[in-house]
Amino acid sequence: MATQLAVGERERLNEVFGSFIDETIGIVARQTRDTVSFAVGSPAREALELVGADDLAATVIRREGASALGYTMTEGEPELRAAISADARARGIDADPEEVLVSAGALQAIDLACRVYLRPGDVVVAESPAFANALSAFRNHGAHVVEVAVDGEGLDVAEAARVLRRDGLTPRMFFVVPNFQNPTGETLSDHRRSALLALAATYGALVIEDDPYGLLRYRGKDIAPLAARDSAVEVVSIGSFSKTFLPGLRVGWVIAGRDTIGRMAAAKQTMDSSTGTLGQRIVLEFERRGGSAAHVAKLRDMYHAKQERGRAALEREFAGTGVRWNDPDGGFYFWVRLPQGMSARRLLDVALEEGVAFVPGDAFAIARDHSDALRFSISGPTLDRIDEGVRRLRRAFDRVAS
Ligand SMILES: Cc1ncc(COP(=O)(O)O)c(C=O)c1O
Known part of the structure; x- marks a missing residue:
């Protein structure tokens, strides 16, 4: 097949942004099987094996036959929408099943929000560093992204207010990952959540909260979601079964007003018509058996132990x-900062030679400089491999520093 595009043809094509996270994971996949990967943000293999997916899938297909493999409603399986709305209510979010749409993962929900709300040139305020795939979604929809620093309390709302005022910008949308943010692990504090809603209200902007990690808290108390607070602005709440169940099923959700859900459903009809029926029914079967609370409790223990091990290993080696x-x-x-001037990309090259991987910080930004930082994910490796990986990282660091 010819791969060269004629000049005119090239000009007609839109630039499309993807994800350097996925690219890095591709790079890691090409390494030897022995590479310790702190790069991936997907659940541990042990976690995926815990759910008994073979039995769940077999039960659904045996009991429901062809209907589990047929088309379903665009908005999602009614029973699953009801289950998601009940879970949301338990977290203080007042959502009817009609205000839930089941999406193909949280990522599709983000893209649907862009389709429904954004026009080219609209301003989106995002964290910096931010979930890279979301940044790409905003850019693919023609948005102008304003990147605002994240500190120990999450998005710096005061900085957002200053930058918007200074540059005379009127934002259409704020996008935050309120709990254990990707890539820093930081959480938006209670008073910043209120401040963010107040700031959005001054502009009549909407707030998207994307919360795939909220159930994975190992210390401290849950903080009320943005969507659970009294506010004058529209808050769109996005969630996912990817981190706490099975990411390959591609089942997530969005909670928004009925009118928005209707518009999102119309947009989804030209994308995939509906989220896969079998995946939705497998999620439901797991919920029906009452397995999900116990499963999440096990995951919390598992990842907590990994986080502690990662913390101890970093302390020991660095x-x-x-x-x-x-x-x-x-x-x-974890968000790891290198000594000033050391490039995380350069470190990655050497780290791959030593058999360890991570995602360099600049993958999570458009214009801001995170080149001396990296995302260190503890989800994948076993405890012993975490120790081994951090030892390798130290060897790579010594080579780059010398
Ligand atoms: C903040 C955030 N949002 C969304 C996603 C994607 O989730 P899903 O697999 O449900 O599309 C991820 C996964 O890495 C994430 O970290």
């Missing part, structure tokens, strides 16, 4: 080197 890292209360990630 104390006194000038490398710093933060102290998240949950989720998969």
Whole structure:
């Protein structure tokens, strides 16, 4: 097949942004099987094996036959929408089943929100660093993304207000990952959540909260979701079964007003018509058996142990080197800062030779500089492999520093 495009043809094509996270994971996949990967943000293999997917799938197909493999409603299986709405209510979000749409993962929900709300040139305020795939979604929809720093309390709302005022910008949308953010692991504090809603209200902007990690808290108390608070702005709440069940099923959701759900359903009809029926029914079967609360409790224990192991290993190998890292209360990630001037991409090249991988910080930004930071994910490797991986990382660091 010819791969060269004629000049005119090239000009007609839109630039399309993907994800350097996925690219890095591709790079890692091409390494030897022995590479310890702190790069992936997907659940541990042990976690996927825990759910008994073979029995869940077999039961659904045996009991429901062809209907489990047929088309379903665009908005999702009614029973699953009801289950998602009940879980949301338990977290203080007042959502009817009609205000839920089952999406193909949280990512599709983000894209649907862009389709429904954004026009080219609209301003989106996002965290920096941010979930890279979301940044790409905003850019693919023609948005102008304003990147605002994240600190120990999440998005710096005061900085957002300053930048918007200084540059005379009127935002259409704020996008946050409120709990154990990807890639820093930081959590938006209670008073920042209120401040963010107040800031959005001054502009009549909407707020998207994307919360795939909220159930994976290992310390401290849950903080009320943005969508659970009294506010004058529209809050769109996005969630996923990817981190706490099976990401390959591609089942997530969005909670929004009925009018928005209707518009999202119309947009989804030209994408995939509906989220896969079998995947939705497998999720439902797991919920029906009452397995999900116990499963999430096991995951919390498993990832908590990994997080502690990662923290201890970083302390052991990197104390006194000038490398710093933060102290998240949950989720998969640490944000690791290298001594000033050391490039995480350069470190990655050497790290891959040593048999360890991570995602460099600049993968999570458009214009802001995170080149001396990296995302360190503890979700994949076993405890012993975490120790081994951090030893390798130290060897790579010494080579780059020397
Ligand atoms: C913040 C955030 N949102 C969304 C996703 C994607 O989730 P899903 O698999 O449900 O599309 C991820 C996964 O890495 C994530 O970290």
